[in-house]
Amino acid sequence: MSLRAAVLGHPISHSKSPALHLAAYGRLGVGISYTAIDVTEQLLPPLMRQIRDQPGWRGLSVTMPLKTAMLGQVDEVRGVAGILGVVNTVSFEEHGSSIRAIGSNTDVAGIVNALRHAGTGTAPSAVVLGGGGTAASAVAALKELGANRAEVFVRDTSRTAEVCAAAESLDVALVIRSLAGAARPAAEADVVISTLPPRAADGIAAEMAALKTAMPGVLLDVAYDPWPSLIASVWQAGGGTVVPGLEMLLYQAVEQVRLFSRLDKEVNASVIDVMCDAVGLPRRAL
Structure with missing residues (x-):
């Protein structure tokens, strides 16, 4: 057989x-x-x-x-x-x-191991871009890394049921905000997990580039095709560590x-x- x-x-x-x-x-x-x-x-x-x-x-x-x-x-x-x-x-x-x-x-383990491989420390300040099923897995991964709070930026703040339910079950405090305001909080976070579809973060990336500020944290961009994404390129130019979505897919x-x-x-x-x-x-x- x-x-x-x-x-x-x-x-x-x-x-x-x-x-x-x-x-x-x-x-x-x-x-x-x-x-x-x-x-x-x-x-x-x-x-x-x-x-x-x-x-x-x-x-x-x-x-x-x-x-x-x-x-x-x-x-x-x-x-x-x-x-x-x-x-x-x-x-x-x-x-x-x-x-x-x-x-x-196995997405949660994939995110955790990809971030750990990149050197992410415990209890990081965290930003999640997107609010769907993969964002829910991202919240669970952040909890495993010791984070008890995360800012979640979404296109439609009324469509966050999955990620909010996950956070409540895991006792993680969420702050839900519009995607339009994500650039500066993301640039200042220890960890950013983008669960947005390919190219959906391009606008945020352009705003981050305009900030002309250092981005010392770790970015995991779940989308891996095309690669590098614009947000990954901007993040790397800002001095941060970029984790390609392929790392999560691998683990x-x-x-x-x-x-x-x-x-x-x-x-x-x-x-x-x-x-x-x-x-x-x-x-x-x-």
Whole structure:
């Protein structure tokens, strides 16, 4: 029986997940194929029924706009995914003669590990750009890093239910503000996590450049195509540390690889190195 996994989202043609996963499975010697499937929220339920009827599925990576919609398509939600209401990973487990779909969230670990790798300290002052599902994961990651407060800047302050619910569950105090006022607070923060779509932060970047001030903190821009983004370029010019979205994608994929391969231990450094090679990231220093 052939083993399968895939990344689901819309649009999905730009995804680097297949390169990351296939490199890992090749290094592990595990025969799991991995493809990208373009699917909308409306078409997700019939696709999930089809997947459940096909033997050999090990897991699904879930990206926008499906991270909330996937909640209703799994048999069980584990860990922080239940707190956030955001699922970016589905693993399939055998229970006797039946297969159960388990929803989890590896985005939080991806953000935490990417920021730690960049040298982020504990209890940073924090700004989050955007208010959707990935912003909710960003708040959970900041909590894990010791931050109990964050400023969240959004285009529409009435559409912040996901991130506000996450913050309340995690006991993180949020200040919600309009995206139009983000430039100076972002420039002064220890950590900025942009969860905005590609190019959506360009206006903020132009305003930050006009400030002509130092930006000594760490910026994680979740969007990685095109790269470098304008906000990343401005941040680097201001003297700050830039973490590309590929770093987050790498670390959340590492945990997915462990789940889909059914490893009973952490993914080792040699696997992570070939994953880095596959997407042009520097290998991890020992």
